[in-house]
């Protein structure tokens with residue numbers, strides 16, 4: 001049997017791809033990340049018409065949550081959640097969490113409370129189908145390059161939280177951080193909570209360094225612990241109290257991060273790049 005050039009190429013690809021995938025840690029990393037983004041963009045195509053029926057509405061976040069929940073199984077990531085009881089508050093609140101990577105979406109979807117929308121950088125709105133799906137689900141977009149704009153969007157959010165019974169999820173580090181600890185906090189989330197006089201609920205996701213490292217191009221299966229900490233009340237606080245509030249919450253989160261990241265013997269939060 002004679003094979004054509006195209007058939008030879010196909011055979012080489014079919015053999016080479018799995019071999020390369022198994023042998024090269026970084027090839028595997030690129031494939032897994034590309035599939036992660038590609039799969040989310042594809043799921044968004046399905047989510048858009050379902051969400052569009054309701055128009056822009058925070059209830060659509062449930063659709064996205066439901067459609068994204070299976071991804072942890074595709075990647076063999078076990079997520080253990082602790083502190084569910086701390087979400088048992090009927091009123092609105094501000095969730096603040098650490099931000100290591102776009103994989104945080106998995107932990108976020110695992111515990112996302114009802115009627116809760118994340119605050120995201122404006123660039124995400126232009127991420128094709130995912131951006132449109134986020135917009136339809138009521139994600140609040142801020143322009144990080146224009147402080148005044150970002151602040152006025154967040155001030156408006158304080159109003160919306162109370163009027164429409166909405167919770168808000170903020171990454172107070174303001175950017176992804178793989179350093180093995182938490183960056184200094186930006187204060188927007190805490191101004192928001194004080195303006196709306198609602199509690200801040202810190203959420204901490206343990207270090208991914210056992211299974212994911214952007215710098216080493218490593219991405220294997222693994223386990224992540226997500227801890228929901230007790231809410232910190234803001235009743236009676238004013239904007240003068242924001243720096244102290246932000247520092248207090250950050251200290252609580254660093255302590256929890258260090259603890260849940262170093263539970264297995266010989267493991268610590270270490271440095272992840």
Ligand SMILES: CCCCCCCCCCCCCCCCC(=O)SCCNC(=O)CCNC(=O)[C@H](O)C(C)(C)COP(=O)(O)OP(=O)(O)OC[C@H]1O[C@@H](n2cnc3c(N)ncnc32)[C@H](O)[C@@H]1OP(=O)(O)O
Pocket residue numbers: 040041043044045047063064067068099105118119120121124129130131133134139142144145146147150151154155170171172173174175176186187188189191192
């Ligand atoms: C099925 C298909 C699915 C498809 C889609 C799937 C997706 C599903 C949805 C998931 C989406 C997830 C999205 C995650 C995305 C995460 C991100 O994008 S993180 C990046 C964006 N987030 C943030 O930046 C939040 C944190 N940032 C802040 O809080 C900042 O403070 C800021 C409000 C943005 C302003 O930042 P900056 O311009 O850098 O200025 P600062 O120095 O921080 O602040 C200046 C000054 O102003 C004070 N201040 C801040 N906020 C307020 C306020 N609301 N009111 C009054 N004053 C405020 C601040 O305290 C500073 O003053 P100070 O004296 O120095 O303290």
Ligand SMILES: CCCCCCCC/C=C\CCCCCCCC(=O)OC[C@@H](O)COP(=O)(O)O
Pocket residue numbers: 037038040041099101102103105121124126127128129130174175176177
């Ligand atoms: C036609 C246009 C095609 C665009 C393709 C874009 C690919 C993006 C595909 C899927 C989007 C996945 C959604 C993941 C949501 C998580 C977002 C995220 O983690 O954003 C990072 C942001 O918090 C901090 O950004 P920086 O670390 O400051 O940077």
